Amino acid sequence: MRAPPMTTTTAHRLSELNVLESEAIHIIREVVAEFERPVLLFSGGKDSVVVLHLAAKAFWPGKIPIDLLHVDTGHNFPEVLEFRDKTVAAHGVRLTVAKVEDYISDGRLAERADGTRNPLQTLPLLDAIAAGRHDAVFGGARRDEDKARAKERILSLRDEFGQWDPRNQRPELWNLYNGRHTVGQHVRAFPISNWTELNVWRYIEREQIELPPLYYAHEREVYRRDNMWRAVSPVSPPRADETVETRTVRYRTVGDMSCTGAVDSLAASVTDVVREVGVSTITERGATRADDRISEAAMEDRKKEGYF
């Protein structure tokens, strides 16, 4: 592993990134120490890649003592899945994949009218948590992503239905995390809660963390829908009235092809992206996620139902 620059602005003062890094490592170690069967939700998206990197640091020189779980909507970008498998192999961790497709083909879930499958992930996720008897589930969610997530705890208790009750959350005091839970309950743990999108990119730059290539500018066949560039693919075909064109784009978030939009960008390197994110006037979810535009409370509603 590359030596991290332990830069301090003055003697005995940690820089912002180093404070956030140490905070995240502390959270990861706390959860691994206090829980029996922790699992990390790993999609190959930048936030989960950063959490995995932090977990590797937390347990160095040992292997990461956490299993990985991915809920595959069946609409994931192929290059992201390829990256996911390569990363899992490199870290020597075990990955379980829960497939939305399986649920649709045997009728446990029905395809939505709008074709988007992100909301369908909740049931396979909860089943996989139950099947793996996981009592703690790490996620890469950040509080700056959304107004509902701004009220999320670092350790967030869920009932057996995976529900989040925002009005009845445990107070989070000092850096003392309370992981006590009863049978059937589990805890969601968000080690990078306090990171912003820019922090994440600065960290990726500093630590030279590899990401799926679609985070960087590339040429792609796209069409305009809901003020976003949507990729042409078998699961997200253009309608008759939508014009396909080839543009230089990149993705700020990586999710389901059916609801994730690309943005016009020439940012081909991590340094370019840091620069772009630093001056952006649009939030990453506002820019690229159709599923969060359904209503102002879209994320809150999905979180209450057990979404991550």
Added chain:
Amino acid sequence: MTLTIDTQANTADDIVATGEGTLFRFATAGSVDDGKSTLVGRLLHDSKAILADQLEAVTRTSNERGFGGDSGGIDFALLTDGLRAEREQGITIDVAYRYFATPARSFILADCPGHVQYTRNMVTGATTADAVIMLIDARKGVLEQTRRHLSVVALLRVPHVIVAVNKIDLLDYDEAAYREVEASVRLVTAELGVGSLGFGDVHVIPVSALVGDNVVDRSERTPWYDGPSLLELLETLTVIDDRDASGRATEAFRLPVQLVLRPQGAVSVAPELADSYRDYRAYAGQVASGSIKVGDTVSVEPGGGTSTVTGIDFAGVDLDEAFAPQSIALRLADDLDIARGAVIAAVDTLPPVTRTLEADLFWLDPRPLAPGARVLVKFGTTLMQALISDVTGRLDLTTLGVEPATTLAVNDIGQASIRLSRDLPVERYAQNRRSGAFLVIHPQDGATLAAGIVTAPGEPTRAGDGSGAGSEVSP
């Protein structure tokens, strides 16, 4: 009030938050009509932390509700009220965290609602804060709730307190009226001991959150005020971890051990290096206070062992020195019996272990505290059974005086005697903010019942009392 969405505001020169600056955490508190949400919205907006799509959504909702009449005004409160119920009822329910940055530093803001479960929210925000901004209405001055909030801030020893005297525009920027409020603020903070116990400072600023006076920029309408704007103050106050003038940590070194790293062959390092890590053993944790160097002598509790630091690891990087709040792994010269829950400390700085203590409890659960309650307590990385043997009083939050009480209800702050099931090196919160703080947890359902701060450790456990025996609780 009219705001235009200025997409040209951010230029390449505005790229902030290089990641190498400092991170400053602060909380906001105030009564329901003091304009706190407006102040937070103003701070975020004027420091350009609100992005165009967020502003667009808020503007749309503001217009739908007729806020600001024909002026196209924006209800800033909509920016922080994240939950559907909050937006529908126009109230803030839970602590919300906001992030923004200026070229000077990055900020984490804990926005604490003042009316529902205010103690719970204040305590949550204040325990991690470098500073608390207390909002008061210039027309009303110091209210009972202001005193209560300031009492919580004083007890939790928040390093910096900023009292923002809001709605100064409604007093026509009258200096005499402001000075009167300021004087009463100074009187109350002195009475409650805020900033007078050597742990912090108090700043008073006249502001108008609605108009923007002294929030980001100094206002021309308050020429009689020569202090900094709110944001200028936030950019210059020192960060929480105690330092002396030379930048050295002033609290003694404490490392609560989270886990022991012993990969025993299951290593992530390159295969050719694997052999050299076969017998690797290190104690992982986040430095709670102070600093440590390779070669330093340390003591360990429980057990009372002593050893020398042979290495400080940070994910493959050898450090010569580590300090709070770094997450590290410590290697020692001797093979001591150290497990999760142990504390590694600078030699001869830990107090003797004890099984009793006196504490202030911030009671946060709707179920009242029954005397004799059996609970769990979490100190650092130690979780153990405990008994709240006695409630000795309740604090009158308007004066911080003690009144008699035998039980505590939600939002009460009380004094209690606690018996521990195991030996613990107990430290006063006034001496060490990290090791003197603890959680009180319900033994069955796991709810966080109270935040506790140690006011006095009990008698040291006698030698031969069976140190280390007792019931460790597995999580």
